[in-house]
Amino acid sequence: MSDNFERNFDDIEMLEIPDDESTSETEAISDSSSNNSTKVADRSLYSQEKSYVDLQEWLDSTIPLEFKFDKKQYDQTVGISDSYSQNYVKYVNSLYKLIEGISKSDITRIELEKEDAPIGFTEIDDVNSTRIDRDSVYKDIDSAFGSIVESLGVFLAEIADEETVDESYLLQLHSLLYILQCLQSNYFVSDVKLKPELLAKWVNGFYHKPTNELTEAVMINTPTPYTHPQFWNTYLSQLVSRGLLSQAVEAITHSQYEQLEAEVPELYSVISDLVLLLGNYEPLCLKGSFSEWKLAACEFRDSLAKVSVESENPQHTIMLSQIYDVASIMTGLSKTIAAHCETWYEVYVALALYKIRDDNELYKEFYNIAISEIPPASFEVDTSDMSQICEDCFKNILDENFLKVIKTMHDIEPATASYVSKLLELRSYLTNYYSVASNSKDIDALLNKRTISEYFLTRHAFECLNIHSLVPVGIGLLLNGDIAISEQSKTHNRNVIKDFLPHFKSLTNDDLEWALTICAQLNLLSTARELYYISGLKSLNDGYIFEALNMFVNCYDPTSIEEDGKSDGIKQVHRIVWDMIFQDSLVNNRPVEDDLINNIVTNNVDKSLKIHPVIRQCLSPYAVLHDFFAHLESDDLSSAKKFSKLIHILKFNYLPKKFCPLLLCQYLPFLNDTNSVFQLPDLIVVIDVIDSFYSQATAEELKEGESLYQYSINHIEDVTEPYDWRVTLQKKNIDIPTNLKELSKTIRNAIVAKIGKVYMET
Incomplete structure (x- = not known):
């Protein structure tokens, strides 16, 4: 390789482009996106999943996933700048940055799978330190998962009013959000004190109760809401069982129950105590004093049996009985909770809120109680019914059928599912899906083992390569050593990148510089030459003569004996110099109308603009011709x-x-x-x-x-x-x-x- 090519390739030195005021001194790759009118994306462009080998077949073999470049799809995505496209690309980029951040923090699967050191008298401190480190790692992973949930929420809000987005797609994304919230609240919560509220957020989002109709009937259309037949045993019990305690307090406060102070002071006192108890739940629980609140709730419930309502109105006695049911819900009595719920996940949330908080080991028991009290419906899932899909997925999540969960998510939105699979992998939730041999602690086995997350993220990377704006994400994932661990995978990914990069359209100098950086990182010398050549053709087609010369001269390696070291680049230089510059000047008997070329041959350019020696040499015949025309009328020189x-x-x-x-x-x-x-x-x-x-x-x-x-x-x-x-x-x-x-x-x-x-x- 020539010294010049090696210098340019290793250092990735680009031309120093002056400001716009001096455009005659330089040229740049034209920004094709600025030349195109705004293109509106067909949303299907971002969901054209190719067919791949089945996951289990891939895990059990050594055959790599096959990248399928779709030129038509890729070309359609170049220059697209509509709002939906921008928001989708921003969303995927946000997910990618989370995984990159985890990799840069050295959070790897191998580290998480290492066995704890044996406990001995001298190793206790080391073991404690290891556990603390692992807790810290899990906290980072949980935080990343929370960011995925947040990013999806932002994406949904941004595309809600898009004309190109139909209601069915929004419903799918909302369903995906509920599935993510279910996963997060059950498996990605570092602080157990926050878990019940996250569970409540998931259930309240998916299955909204009380309904707007019930709220209107009870709170708006009834002058004294506390007297409505459904206020205590339906409206308030639903709010309480779902953890909507601030709304419950507000409902009671605005129910006009103050009328009871004079009529039935005993009942008024009970309701006032209930309001106080509901208001104290969150402040006490979040500071770790749930047991204190639970004791007060039990005492309140038990005290209701001693309350005697002296009233001729039988409705007041019924109210007291219904308030007792609310108190029973608040003290975690599963039978009462189930009697006021319609689904197992409502029961599950109520038990998490009021049974025993701050003990992560008990949540499996809460789930078992919930499905025994209200068994999940048995049905053949209708793939067109997102509600059924979600409910089936919720049960798979609690049953720890994580692979089914990933596949369900993948059917809804493949990109999100791919990143979630990595976090599940890092949290060791996918360990049971591998064979005993692949679960070996031998470091060589770990370094060469295939993972579920690698399968999904590699597929996602391949899909990104077919979308121009997401190419950096695709390349980044393929280069991530925490995703593709085996040497075979790394070699295959390198070859995929090598084959793809010539298809990448460099719309700006930054695009080309980035692509050349990838080539330098992977030592793809022939690919770098090809990129220079393609960019040279583009610059030439756009009328940037000097930049084309610069690209062509950099793609030529006179010492290479390989086929890709052929002289196409230098042939293009000769063609430009002779058939375009020299010929144009000669047939028209004047210097060419290109200020930069003319300034170069007259040495009238800024020193910051570096001229390749080969370009100077090839332009020398034109320089002599230019000099001849320049002095043709001069009297200073003899004929x-x-x-x-x-x-x-x-x-x-x-x-x-x-x-x-x-x-x-x-x-x-x-x-x-x-x-x-x-x-x-x-x-x-x-x-x-x-x-x-x-x-x-x-x-x-x-x-x-x-x-x-x-x-x-x-x-x-x-x-x-x-x-x-x-x-x-x-x-x-x-x-x-x-x-x-x-x-x-x-x-x-x-x-x-x-x-x-x-x-x-x-």
């Missing part, structure tokens, strides 16, 4: 010195022969000018050039030379340069030769005359 520049070009060994006729045309005005002085050697060189052109040029070169000549003499209507040879001949009423044969004859005759004059004068 001999001016034409010495042409001589240098004509004698250049690598000059394409098709340019010889037009270069010779530059002599015509001077050969017909009696005041022009020529040296005999220069005239002899011209004769040699004419002879060699006709004797050595191929038929194709003769044809090309004729074509360029015809173009030049037939496009002189817009010529403004007074030094143009065509204009000069016309002003002198000298006929312009109509073809190369006449041109050769005209030049030969003129040279013979000049040689004779020089000979006579000497």
Whole structure:
């Protein structure tokens, strides 16, 4: 590899692009996104899951997942900037950053699977330290899971009013949110004191009670709500059993029960004590004093048996009985709780709130009690009924059927499910799904074992590669050593990245720099050259000549003997220099209309703009031609010195022969000018050039030379340069030769005359 290519590749040095005010000094890859009108995404573009080998088959084999690049899908996502697309990309990026953050914190599956050190008299402190470290790690994982739940909530809020988002999709995402809340509240809570409230949030979100109709009937349409037949045994019991205690306090406060103070003071006192008890629940429980509150609740419940209501209104006695039921719910009596609930998960939440808090080991028992009191409905899950899907998933979560949970989530929203699988893996909830052999503590087995999270995250990474804005996420996941642990997976992912990157569209210099950084990280030299080449073609197509030259020269490795080290890049450099720059200048008899190229050949550029030596060398013939045109009208140089520049070009060994006729045309005005002085050697060189052109040029070169000549003499209507040879001949009423044969004859005759004059004068 050449030193220059290695320097550019290793350092990933990009051109230092000046500010917009000096655009004539540089060029940049055009931002295609700014050239396109705003494209609106079809939401299906982000959910076109490809088919992959089954999870279990993949786990039991050594066959890697196959990446399927969908060019049509990828091209459709380039330049999309509608609101839904932006929000979806932002959401996936937020999930990716969580996993990246965990990896950077060195939270890995292997560390979590290490056995605790044996306990001995001298190792107790070390064991305690290990447990503390693990608790800290779990806390970070739980926090990450909470952030996923929060991110999904934000995403839902942002797309709620999108015209491109239908109600069914929003329902799916809301269902996914409830599933995540169920998972979080049961398995990703570091502080057990917060667990009952999280459980209540999950259930209240999924199954909202009391209903709006009941609330309206009891609290709005009834002048004295406390007297409504359903106020205590339905409305208030639902609020209490769901942990909505602030709403319960507010409901009682606004129920007009103060009327009882004069009529039935005993009942009024009971209700006042209930309000106080409900209001004290949260402050006491959150500071760890649940037992104190529970004791007060039990005393309140027991005291109700001693209350005698002296009233002729039998409704007051019924109220006291219903308040006793509410108190029984608050003290965790499962039969009473079940009698006031419709589903097992409502019972489960009430038991968590009021049975015994702050003991994580008892929640399994709460669940067993709940499903024994109200068994889950047995039904064939209707895949079109999100309510059934959620309820089935809730039970799988509590039954610890985590793989079924992941698959259900994956059917709803694959990206979210993929990241959740990683957190489940890190929390050791997926350990039971692996065989005994794969659960070995041998470090080699761990380093080469496949995981469920790797399967889902790798699939997600592949899908990201088919969405332009999510390509960095896909690449990042494939490069994450905590996801793909085995050397086989790492090698396969490297090959996937190598095959994909040439398809990546670099819309800006930053895009290209990022892609080259990936190549440098993985030592993908041939891919880097290909990226330079593709970017060169794009820059050339967009009219950025210098940037195209810079890209092409950087993709060429003159020392490579591999197939990918072929000279396509340098061929493009030669094509640009000769067939675009030099040819344009020559056929139009003026410097090209590219300020940057002209400034480069005249050394009139800022030092911060680095010019590749190969570019300078390849531009040197044009530099001489530019200098010739620049001095053509100058009186400072003699005709001999001016034409010495042409001589240098004509004698250049690598000059394409098709340019010889037009270069010779530059002599015509001077050969017909009696005041022009020529040296005999220069005239002899011209004769040699004419002879060699006709004797050595191929038929194709003769044809090309004729074509360029015809173009030049037939496009002189817009010529403004007074030094143009065509204009000069016309002003002198000298006929312009109509073809190369006449041109050769005209030049030969003129040279013979000049040689004779020089000979006579000497």
